[in-house]
Amino acid sequence: MEGRIMNEFEIEAGDFYDLAKVYLDSLLRVNKDAASRLILKAVEQGTDIKNIYLYVFESSQHEIGRLWQTNQISVAQEHFCTAATQMIMSQLYPYIFSSSKNGYKMIATCVEGELHEIGIRMLADLFEMEGWDTYYLGANTPTPSIIDTIKSMKPDLLAISASIHYNVDNVKTLIKQIRESNLIPPIKIFVGGRPFLLAPEMWKKVGADACTSNALEAIILANKIIINQGVKSNVK
Amino acid sequence: MSNELPAISKETLEYFQKSSPDIIKKTVALALKREDEIKHHGKDAPKILTSGMEFTTKMLEAAMSMGEINLLEDEIKWAKDRLPHDGVEMEHIVNRFKIYREVITEILPTENALEVTAYLDLMISKMQKLLD
Numbered sequence: 611m612e613g614r615i616m617n618e619f620e621i622e623a624g625d626f627y628d629l630a631k632v633y634l635d636s637l638l639r640v641n642k643d644a645a646s647r648l649i650l651k652a653v654e655q656g657t658d659i660k661n662i663y664l665y666v667f668e669s670s671q672h673e674i675g676r677l678w679q680t681n682q683i684s685v686a687q688e689h690f691c692t693a694a695t696q697m698i699m700s701q702l703y704p705y706i707f708s709s710s711k712n713g714y715k716m717i718a719t720c721v722e723g724e725l726h727e728i729g730i731r732m733l734a735d736l737f738e739m740e741g742w743d744t745y746y747l748g749a750n751t752p753t754p755s756i757i758d759t760i761k762s763m764k765p766d767l768l769a770i771s772a773s774i775h776y777n778v779d780n781v782k783t784l785i786k787q788i789r790e791s792n793l794i795p796p797i798k799i800f801v802g803g804r805p806f807l808l809a810p811e812m813w814k815k816v817g818a819d820a821c822t823s824n825a826l827e828a829i830i831l832a833n834k835i836i837i838n839q840g841v842k843s844n845v846k
Numbered sequence: 847m848s849n850e851l852p853a854i855s856k857e858t859l860e861y862f863q864k865s866s867p868d869i870i871k872k873t874v875a876l877a878l879k880r881e882d883e884i885k886h887h888g889k890d891a892p893k894i895l896t897s898g899m900e901f902t903t904k905m906l907e908a909a910m911s912m913g914e915i916n917l918l919e920d921e922i923k924w925a926k927d928r929l930p931h932d933g934v935e936m937e938h939i940v941n942r943f944k945i946y947r948e949v950i951t952e953i954l955p956t957e958n959a960l961e962v963t964a965y966l967d968l969m970i971s972k973m974q975k976l977l978d
Contacts, residue, residue, distance in 0.1 A: 679924065681931035775917045776904040809914040
């Protein structure tokens with residue numbers, strides 16, 4: 611289709627656009643069973659689950675956001691599509707959680723106050739597929755509860771997500787408390803979410819070790835600064 | 847106009863947080879007097895304007911405490927694309943921000959107000975450009 615301008619959805623979905631388009635159309639027709647069958651069939655036919663996460667689920671979620679912003683779908687439709695995708699992600703867990711382990715642990719969580727959880731959940735699942743032992747804490751996790759979990763699980767990496775700008779201060783507070791705790795060995799902390807993409811240097815201001823724009827980048831960086839350097843925070 | 851602003855001082859942030867309920871209340875009261883801009887909201891106008899100003903205040907506070915104007919630019923884009931579908935016009939938002947700015951200069955001590963209005967002036971200027 612020479613000369614045709616690709617939309618953002620096509621660009622993000624790349625080679626998986628056809629699959630992503632049919633998937634999203636099924637969700638928008640409120641047919642989660644068709645969407646589920648489509649994904650399970652693609653996996654059975656050999657499509658890598660990582661690609662489904664990155665190019666079907668993630669690009670569809672972004673398109674859903676754009677459709678809401680331009681008033682083409684309602685909040686209820688947006689919530690339905692997100693919930694359906696989370697359900698379909700769960701159906702893939704028998705494949706995801708059978709990966710062999712690499713000996714490293716990570717905790718993934720939304721900061722206190724943050725309700726948008728699908729992005730950080732996808733990140734946790736992708737780390738699990740890479741062999742990490744992941745502990746996904748979900749949306750709106752209270753700061754003291756995250757700290758207690760770090761103390762008991764002793765992860766090598768903590769990934770924190772904030773999607774709404776006014777939750778960034780909670781990220782800063784959480785990291786400060788972690789860094790100041792005598793009971794927590796120095797751990798690597800990654801932050802992510804829309805505010806950190808908009809303000810590329812803000813991860814430094816909240817005291818994190820890094821910010822990545824997507825799950826793939828996070829995995830590459832974790833491999834580089836934790837696994838390849840043999841960093842094990844939980845051996846202290 | 848520079849797109850870079852330093853984070854506001856701890857003192858100003860505390861003043862702003864403490865005064866926010868009064869700032870919002872007064873801004874909404876003044877904005878409600880602009881009948882042409884609120885009549886389509888009917889009896890829900892006070893509630894809609896209050897929730898809008900509360901949201902604005904939280905976003906402004908986040909940007910000011912981090913020293914990140916980029917966070918506000920995203921909100922401006924969101925306001926332009928999304929809010930007209932909810933019956934809130936960009937032009938009306940700009941007018942409410944101007945009222946909000948004036949109320950801040952009345953309520954906060956001058957030196958603290960200056961730190962906050964630096965952010966608001968940048969925001970208003972960017973919104974005005976989108977309207978022009």
